[in-house]
Amino acid sequence: MQIDKEVNPHFEDFIFNWEYKTYFLVGGYGSSKSYHIGLKLILKLLQEKRKALVVREVFETIRDSTFSLLEEIIEDLDLAHVIKTRVSPLRIDFPNGSQIIFKGMDKPAKLKSINNVTIVWIEECSELKYEGYKELLGRARHPSLPIHFILSTNPVGEDNWSYTHFFKDELKEIFILDDKELYKKRIIKLNNTYYHHSTADDNLFLPKSYIEQLDELKTYDPDLYRVARRGRFGINGTRVLPQFEVMQHDLVINNIGDIPKRYYRNGMDFGFVESYNAVIRMAIDDKKKYLYIYWEYYKNKMTDDKTAEDIKEFRENKELIIADSAEPKTITYYNQEGFKMIGAKKGPGSRLQNTKKIKRFKKIICSDNCPNTIRELKNLTYAVDKQGNIIEDEFNIDSHSLSAIWYGLDGYEVSNIKDRKNYSGKGAR
Template identity: 25%
Template sequence: MVLTYIPTGQQIRFKGVDKPKKVKSQKFRHGYTKFIHYEECDEFNGLVEIRSVNQSLNRGGDGIITFYSYNPPASQNNWVNQAVAQAGTRKDTMVHSSDYLTVPKRWLGKGFLADAEQLKKDNPVAYNHEYLGEITGTGAEVFTNLNLREITDREIANFDRNYPGLDFGFAHDPLVYLDMYYDATHRRLFIYNELYKVGLGNRAAVQAIKALNPDNELIIADSAEPRTVYEFHDAGLNIKGMAKGKGFVEYSTKWLQDLRTIVIDPIRCPNTAREFSGYELDRDQSGNLISRFPDRDNHSIDAARYAMQPMQIRGVK
């Protein structure tokens, strides 16, 4: 459907994006797209589809404004919730939340309001999600102690020690290096630097890590590949492999869960913020949670576990 303002020829075009390539063929006799609105954008299959459209429509002029409207899914792991968390760090983006309490009651009707109040009494979590738009979680989230915020240069300057961790990347898995600070008094972990890259050669990785760790502080890495640890050491890094024992994955992950707060800077460490906030337990065919921690999308989590091993051994909590 197209609405055309006849005096000027300006148009509002309504398009389905079941096939993004169809939208890429948009042509204009004059001018360019000024406003783009994605309605129910959580129903798209991810940012790849949206980027495909934007790369075509965001051409030809300045000041193009894009709106994304949606009802937040309950799971923080959902792609749109993670995308909005990232977008909120951009200076050219505004994130706005509204709910039924912000509009006149006459717009809604007595039946709608009565249903909302009843659900508020019967199931407060469902009410918070369905009527207030809160990301309430699905109950499968592993880390409920996250604080995603900017970690300022002033804060970092006051950190008296760095705890670097390294998870080696193999094949399609990324190499992940993290800089962290641990506040033992208040049981807070700060993650403020990341190197997260797929297909990074060892020589390039060493140079990149040296740039992030100029004082060559001790790096604790995965010991599964001792030859790689030796190679990094011979290249000048102060590094050692972490000694793994039976049950270490479960124990070290629960140690991170037990911290009062894990503060992650989503601007400096976007992939770490994404992995920690999106890490969830799997469910079986009946929908019941599986107690094992899944071994996927957890590369930054592994790097943090390795670096914090000395604290775990000492029993610091």
């Protein structure tokens, strides 16, 4: 069967390449990545008898997205008379016995019915939970045919698993690929994975008006512009600490050398299984209103006795640690072990007030020796409600380093310029 179909040049190699286990496609709006994945899938299933699985996080979204797209491609190729689509259940049957089935990860019990699937397309993969992706990896197998996974997504935040798995995970200190290199080269083949980046410029069939509409986002929604127009990962939302920056450790130590000892602070947040024990050493430049972060301890699944051994230098140096007052028994334990530890004052609205206090620093400068603090604070954004409004005391992640900083700064106030009278030099004093 000969099929003539004009495609976008940037996708030509991808459509016919089946040499890799994983195909990861990321791009902006209108780049045509989903269309070319659908075309790739149909051509393969016409050529070989295979069963393919198309997955989204929510099953109800499939009918009007991937299934509808595949129907469109089949009609576009004038193959509706030989490739049959069915809606109950959602399924596409090919004349050679190939089949496409559709599942939602919100109904995991239905995954048990998957047999002999050799190709899995995960559309909007960033919406899936990482556990769901690993579940699919374990279920796809065949006695003779190679297995292929195709993942497609618009870029999201760098804290999403689709970024940490395929590019870098700073918490686990895993580096696979610099995403900036992908944006430059557009296609990279690495570690049995085929990376593909695309934007609206790669879709020659788009009307000019659509691209102009995407370009307008740059003025009024830079975050959406980065995602929709440029197709790049980054920070989604409003940053909590836009004044946060990273500096070489030696420079930080040099800068804090003349700061009086009374402006050195230590804070601790307690954690165990999912959360972390976080201890932060800080120094405050009270004149410049700079906060320096120069040392961190960050571990979980640690009992108190093991943590006490890890941070015994605080006991030996008699350094005061201000910790989470919600754990009085833990604070008592550390004091009994010879540490100098007190609980921070906490009350209604303290999360919001502590956050506002930290935001008043003109600069927050972090040593590059503190990777977990950097990971948490440089990408920290406000949570939003259903209407898209910022929730000022909730964030996109549970930042243990931020909590430790809150506690460590207990009792210190950053002057707020809004609280000062505006003297003109001529008015009454």
